[in-house]
Amino acid sequence: MMVLITYDISFDDPGGQRRLRHIAKACLDHGVRVQYSVFECEIDPAQWVALKAKLLEIYNEDADSLRFYMLGTKWRSKVEHHGAKKALDIFQDTLIL
Amino acid sequence: MKKLQNSLYITRQGAYLHKERETLVIEVEKEKAMQVPIHAIQAIYCFGNVMVSPFLMGFCGENGVHLAFFTEYGRFLGRLQGKQTGNVLLRQAQYKTAELKPELISRNIIAAKLTNSRSVLYRHLRNYAENKSVNQAIIQINSALGRLQKAIQLDSIRGIEGEAAAFYFGVFDELILPSVGEGFEFNTRSRRPPLDRVNALLSFLYSVVGNDISAALQGVGLDPQMGFLHQTRPGRDSLAQDILEEFRAWLVDRLVLSLINRKQIKANDFVIEASGAVKLKDDARKTVLVALQNRKQETVKHPFLNEDVPIGLLPHVQALLLARHLRGDLAEYPPFVPR
Numbered sequence: 001m002m003v004l005i006t007y008d009i010s011f012d013d014p015g016g017q018r019r020l021r022h023i024a025k026a027c028l029d030h031g032v033r034v035q036y037s038v039f040e041c042e043i044d045p046a047q048w049v050a051l052k053a054k055l056l057e058i059y060n061e062d063a064d065s066l067r068f069y070m071l072g073t074k075w076r077s078k079v080e081h082h083g084a085k086k087a088l089d090i091f092q093d094t095l096i097l
Numbered sequence: 098m099k100k101l102q103n104s105l106y107i108t109r110q111g112a113y114l115h116k117e118r119e120t121l122v123i124e125v126e127k128e129k130a131m132q133v134p135i136h137a138i139q140a141i142y143c144f145g146n147v148m149v150s151p152f153l154m155g156f157c158g159e160n161g162v163h164l165a166f167f168t169e170y171g172r173f174l175g176r177l178q179g180k181q182t183g184n185v186l187l188r189q190a191q192y193k194t195a196e197l198k199p200e201l202i203s204r205n206i207i208a209a210k211l212t213n214s215r216s217v218l219y220r221h222l223r224n225y226a227e228n229k230s231v232n233q234a235i236i237q238i239n240s241a242l243g244r245l246q247k248a249i250q251l252d253s254i255r256g257i258e259g260e261a262a263a264f265y266f267g268v269f270d271e272l273i274l275p276s277v278g279e280g281f282e283f284n285t286r287s288r289r290p291p292l293d294r295v296n297a298l299l300s301f302l303y304s305v306v307g308n309d310i311s312a313a314l315q316g317v318g319l320d321p322q323m324g325f326l327h328q329t330r331p332g333r334d335s336l337a338q339d340i341l342e343e344f345r346a347w348l349v350d351r352l353v354l355s356l357i358n359r360k361q362i363k364a365n366d367f368v369i370e371a372s373g374a375v376k377l378k379d380d381a382r383k384t385v386l387v388a389l390q391n392r393k394q395e396t397v398k399h400p401f402l403n404e405d406v407p408i409g410l411l412p413h414v415q416a417l418l419l420a421r422h423l424r425g426d427l428a429e430y431p432p433f434v435p436r
Contacts, residue, residue, distance in 0.1 A: 029119035030134050044100075047136065090137040095105040095390075097112060097123055097130060 002053070002075035003068055005039045005055070010063035016095060022058045023066075026051065034087040040079075041093055101393070101407040102139035106386045107147045108379060114141070115150035116410070135160050140312055142305065144382070145169030154337055163312035170376040173304050178315070187318050190240075190423040192335075199325035200251050202430045206326060206342050207258045209432030211242050214346040215267045216435075221272045230268050237264040248363070255326070258342075260393040262286075265346075269295070272354050280364025281357050290374030294367050295353065301385065302349040303341065306412075310344070311337035313412035315422045333380075341413055341434045348392070348408070401431040 005027055009020040027033070030036070030051050031041030043051065059066055071078055081087065100103040105121075107114065113124040121138060123131040135156065140163035143149065143351045156166045158179030165176035203252070210211065218231050241261040248254045260304070270283040283295040311321040311334045324335025328343070358364045366381030377385065393409030406414055415433055422430040 024372070027120060028132065032134070034380075043136065072410050088131075088133075090133050091101070091103055095103050095106075095131070095133065095138075096110045097125070 001043065001045065001048070001073050002071040003031075003041045003043065004071060005041060006067045007037050007055075007063045009037075009057070010060070012063060013060075014058060015060070016063070019058055019060060019081065023055060026054050032088050032090055035085075047072075069074065099252070101409045102143065103137055104140045104390065104393075104409075105138055106142045106383075106390075108144045108169075108382055108386070109173040111148075113148045113150070114143075114153055114238070116153040116156045119138050121156075122154065127210050129419075133164060135169045138162055139234055140165070142167060163308075163315075165312075167304065167380075169317050170301070170382075173308060174424060176308070176311075184318050187420055187424060188320050188323075190232065190425075191319055191323055194423055195325050196325050197331075200249060200254065202419070203251060203254050203326040204245060204248060205338070205432045206339055207254055208242065208261065209434045210258065210342040210345065211245065211261050213239050213343065214238065214261070214350070215242075217272070217350055218268065220351075221308070223351065225274070228268075228271055230388070231271050233429065234264045234268040237261070242436060251326075258326075258400060259329070261378075274358045276362060277357055278364065290372065290376075291374060292373055293399075294364065294375055295357070297367060297377055298353045298362065298385065299349065301377055301382070302352060303345065305386070305389065306349055307334065307337050307341045309409075310334075310340045310412040310416075313416045314340070314419075316413060319423075340412065340419070344411070345434060347433075352388060352392060356385065361388065389399045397435055400434060401435055 005021055010016050011024065027039040027041065030043050030047060031039045034040050055066055109125055115122055120132050120134050122129055141157065142165050144167045154164065154177055155178060161179055166174040168174060185195055215235055218235050222228060222231060238261050242255050245254065245257050248257055266286050273281050273283065281294055283293060287296045288300055291300045314321040314336055319336060321334040321337045323329060324339045327338045328337035329335050353362055361384055368376045368380050370376065394407060394408050396405045399406045399414060401418065411433060418427065419430050421427045
């Protein structure tokens with residue numbers, strides 16, 4: 001299934017930088033960065049539980065916000081892209097270098 | 098059903114692959130060229146001078162990612178094998194069958210091979226003009242199929258296969274359209290090394306697809322080296338070669354023909370060495386791999402399961418069916434014969 005993860009991390013306290021970095025890394029482990037604070041993660045439900053737990057552990061409930069959009073398995077018809085920096089569809093695109 | 102994961106092909110010389118947390122990072126000239134989570138990857142194929150960090154190798158083994166190395170020109174060199182998976186009893190059944198009664202499975206596989214090669218010929222007749230010699234080859238393959246039904250000995254099964262292959266490759270040149278121009282003449286199947294462009298394409302793709310099959314067999318716990326039809330020989334994945342027979346015509350030959358006939362691959366996409374060996378150039382190899390990868394994403398109705406299956410998963414499906422037969426859950430092994 002596809003989960004879209006977006007976040008806003010507060011830099012008001014010195015820990016913000018660190019949280020931002022850790023959240024980004026956790027998202028990269030499971031998905032593709034499509035914009036600065038937006039990740040598309042195509043994962044199975046078990047992996048999702050683990051990733052969600054990890055993200056909720058890192059973030060600061062009082063200062064940051066996390067948003068998860070569940071796009072299901074038929075997400076391809078629901079997502080459009082325009083303009084530069086087309087995101088990689090890691091399961092379908094030809095990965096050849 | 099298992100999810101079809103992606104295959105990653107590295108053809109860039111000097112690329113460096115390493116692990117970063119749960120992801121695979123490809124660096125080219127010290128720059129990150131790609132970063133993908135490992136769970137999206139089923140197999141990594143490295144062509145030529147590609148460096149892989151030891152950590153990544155271990156990580157691949159742990160995650161069941163198939164890592165294989167080829168020369169720049171697609172000759173198989175080696176692969177990394179993770180922990181042996183699957184049931185020992187299944188492998189034991191495989192060895193017993195291979196030793197005591199390999200004929201039944203072999204005959205089914207060859208029947209599929211001949212049917213699938215015949216389909217390639219029929220397809221040509223349907224799409225293009227009537228052709229006497231192609232027609233003739235179909236008749237001969239039909240007669241071989243008839244004799245195959247009665248063949249009991251492994252040797253006679255192999256004999257019928259060889260004969261039918263000769264008829265099939267005897268007219269393979271006719272399947273290449275005259276409009277593609279010079280350079281794609283096909284006389285006879287040549288390997289090690291391939292001596293013309295068509296053979297170079299065939300060999301390259303057989304090698305890549307054979308490896309997919311090998312990985313799929315291992316994935317369900319079968320031993321890819323212990324074959325039924327192909328004799329066991331050190332270093333040869335005989336069982337993978339057996340299963341490859343089902344896919345040669347339908348998957349590879351058709352892909353080769355369409356690459357040539359649609360002029361996606363041209364005569365100057367090859368290098369001819371002093372020894373006469375013909376090899377694909379870098380860019381052309383990419384074109385071929387992209388075409389294969391696209392084909393893998395297409396779905397096809399599996400005649401036995403009666404289910405839509407991505408072509409890339411077919412080796413896995415066949416491996417499962419074979420395992421079921423060996424365990425005694427299926428009376429016969431149903432080879433892959435598309436409608």
